[in-house]
Amino acid sequence: MKILKVLNNNVVTVKTEAGEEVIIMGCGLAFGKKRGDNVDESKIEKIFTQTREDKNLYKKLEDTIERIPAEYIDITEKIVKLAEEKLQMKLSDTIYITLSDHIYFAVKRFGDGQSLKNILFWEIKSSYKDEYLIGQEALKIIKDTVDLSLPDDEAGFIALHIVNAELNENMMNVMIITKIIKEITNILKYHFNVELDEENQTYYRFIVHLKFLAQRLLNNTTCNHSNDDELFNVIRASYKESFACTVKIFEHIKKNYNYSFSRDEMVYLSIHIEKLRKEWN
Structure with a gap:
């Protein structure tokens, strides 16, 4: 597969042998690569395909990966892997857009001395016990990556994003x-x-x-x-x-x-x- 566009060091768009454009993700997969180079297929960890039904999702994902610093996409990838392993289920790919966005702006807000109160915190903690525990582990991943400790309210928000991806519903x-x-x-x-x-x-x-x-x-x-x-x-x-x-x-x-x-x-x-x-x- 040949690279069409390098989105960051870990994500590229490629054209498959069947002529389909897809987004592929993998640690260091695009490091030192440029358009036209071949992809080391042994490094591929995730493939996002483009279908007639979710072309809009594919475009939003591509835009999100280009717009948000790579470390936040990596954080989201780690959280999704953790959640799918703990919950023993496949989450909707929409979480790569919504959760990356959320974590990026949560870190920016908190770094500026602002925090968002989670008015559903206790309901989330009691109703989505497993997802909340994953949210707490996600805070550790964020701390290890960007050296910032977010409040427990954010574990609740992350849990909601996971439930959203489980049910394939919108956040509201x-x-x-x-x-x-x-x-x-x-x-x-x-x-x-x-x-x-x-x-x-x-x-x-x-x-x-x-x-x-x-x-x-x-x-x-x-x-x-x-x-x-x-x-x-x-x-x-x-x-x-x-x-x-x-x-x-x-x-x-x-x-x-x-x-x-x-x-x-x-x-x-x-x-x-x-x-x-x-x-x-």
């Missing part, structure tokens, strides 16, 4: 999802008059369920696979307290977001709540 929707999760857990807490153990694995699985439930709400889609009235009636009769809590959540969501749970969603949510309730008793 991720913030709304976080708010919905908080509202539902508050209803649960006050309905049963309990303190929620955020370290509990059953609680963790409950939060994961809420994350995708809230995403369906925002996208106005429903989980409606079985239409099993018999199962619905069994759950309602067998898990009375948990089902009553689900009804409260249903009414809150209907009133505030104009979204109606399907019967399947009420069943699944009641089962998750019942598992938590059994652990409290």
Whole structure:
């Protein structure tokens, strides 16, 4: 593959043998290279392809890599690798744009004596435990690279970017999802008059369920696979307290977001709540 453009020492655009233009990334891959040189393919760590659907994303990525100093792209690459390894999932490539931008301007702001308060900090920390822990490790990567210690609020912001890339949603929707999760857990807490153990694995699985439930709400889609009235009636009769809590959540969501749970969603949510309730008793 021959280099079309050197974006920084680690990133170039090339034309493949099939005539496709792609962005490739790898440590030192472009060091001392220029247009027309061959790429050492053994150094390739990441390839960003250009498709008809995401030409705009490809262009934004190229612009971001050219505009932002190389060390911030490297920081983002390290964080993405860490997140994909810890979460055991592939993140959307949009994170290379959004997170690089965020970290670059966060460092600039903090260096100028300004910091941005994360108003969702506690909700993020409790709702996205794994992502927040990755965010804390990301702060260490940033410190090691640019010798600047960012506040814990930034670990929360980084966690939101990771959730954004997990769900392939925009940042505003991720913030709304976080708010919905908080509202539902508050209803649960006050309905049963309990303190929620955020370290509990059953609680963790409950939060994961809420994350995708809230995403369906925002996208106005429903989980409606079985239409099993018999199962619905069994759950309602067998898990009375948990089902009553689900009804409260249903009414809150209907009133505030104009979204109606399907019967399947009420069943699944009641089962998750019942598992938590059994652990409290």
